[in-house]
Each structure stands twice: as C-alpha cells, then as structure tokens.
Amino acid sequence: MPRPEPPPWLSEAAITTAGRLLAGHRQAFDRPLLAGVENGRSPLQAAQELFVAATIVLAHDGGADPQLIYANRAALMLWCRPWSAMVGLPSRLTAEPAERHSRALALEQARRCVALEGYAGIRIDSGGRRFRIEKARLWTLRDGGGQPCGQAAAFATWWWL
Template sequence: MYLYESDDFFDLLTGSYRRITGKDLVPPELTRQEGIRWLYEDAPFGLLAHDTAPDPVFVYGNRNAQRRFEYSWDELTALPSRLSAEAPERAARENFLRQVAEKGYVDNYEGIRISKSGKRFPIANVTVWQLIDADGVIRGQAARLP
C-alpha cells in the first residue's frame, strides 16, 4: 500500500489541517475512502507533505502536485523537499518553514519553484501547516497549492 492510500496518513493530513486552520481539506460529504481518492486523484489543488528528517523528504504529493513538479510518485517521494526550490530561493524557503514551525501554519505564501525539467514557476496563496497527529506529535509539514 502506498502512503496516499493510508487511512492514518489521510487522517493526519485532514485532521491537522482542520485543527490548525479551522477549514476542511476535503469536501465533508465524502466518505474516508472517497476523500482519500479525491485528495490524491482529483483535488483541484496541489498537496505536498514532507517528513521531519534533518533534510526533509517529500512523503506525499497528489497528482496535481506531481504534474506541476513533473515527478512521478516514486521520484517525488525520494526528493528532498529543499530541491523543489532553486538554490537562491532555498534560504527564503527555510526561513518561511521556521515561521510555520513557530506559528503552526501560514497562509498566502508565495515563491518560485522548479520542476524536474528545470522549468521555474510561481506559487502563490499557498497554505503551509504543521502535520501534527492526534497525540500532538509533529510528523512533518504540508503545503496546499491553489
């Protein structure tokens, strides 16, 4: 089973988003299984998550995010998240992620990202939040790209 099929990871993504922002990540009328599929396959926004490693690696990227960054699931989930930004953008990205860690989440983030082929593209109105499980343990950070 891939992580994007996991009930526990779905609960971590959607539960932490709701607790921190007060908003639903998935339409509330969907069942859990429908929500898992919708979030990965059909969501009209990109969704990325990375772990808490010293050099965090993406652990999740929905189809929308995979298309934008031009990576397959296997490629994306082996990629250190810092490599989603060009070197000049990485310091600003790191400072921003520290703010997210301190505040829990930040709305309206914007920056420039880079795809697998080297194409630079802007992101704006991005929400980034701490992935905090029901026990209060930080599991990583996630980003919702409209």
C-alpha cells in the same frame, strides 16, 4: 488469485498521511482543506479525493533534511514527476537553490506558529522549469499522539516564469 497492490497513494501509509493532512489543515485554519471531503467519507475515500483534487498538496516528514511523504496528482503533474520520484525526494529540491533559504524561513515560521497563510515563492519542476506559487498555506502535521511529524503545503495559484 492474489489481490493487486493498491497504487502508492492508496497505501496504508498514504491513507494515514492523507488523514493527517486533512485533520491538520482543519485544525490550523479552522476550515477544510477541500470542501466536502471530510464529511462522511471513509479514510480510503478521503485519500482518493485528496489525490485527485485540483488543489496542489504536498507534505514532508519532520527530519533534519525533510523528505516528501505525499504529493497529490496535481503536484505530481506540476513538478513533472511520478509518485516514485517525488515521494522520498528531499523537499528542498522542489525549489531552486537561490530560493531555498527563503523557503526554509517560511517553513520555520509555519512550524513556530503552527500554520502560515499567503506564502509565495519560486519553485522548479523536474526539468528545471521555474514557476511561481502564490497564496500557499503551510501547516504542521501531527501523529496519532498529537506530536509534530512533518509539514504540509497547499496552493491553487501558480504560473510559469
């Protein structure tokens, strides 16, 4: 009997991305993204814990029109999208059109500085419902060779507008 495929957030690519998220946050902010997740955990365990964390965590690739490559369960719930609809989505679409320019400026600042803490902005869920995020952290993701390969965001403070 063949083994069932793992859920997409535990695929090989997602486990690698989770490791980059955790390592990149520690490098950018000199503290763990989630307390205790990195200590003694296998990559699979760390990916599982990151996916179920209450802190909202997202990441996009380094393309010209970056697409989301990761969203944990808290992010999927907030944006009201399943993994299959969220991952692959151009990340600019997480913000309403009027907010996209300021979002792009913050991402550019985080890219130049490697990280940014205290970001705030307006976002929209899949149905167009608006919410405000506060105290977000943005940081650069790096591949196995240390080269930038995307950006990530994490936040726990938000409310509906």
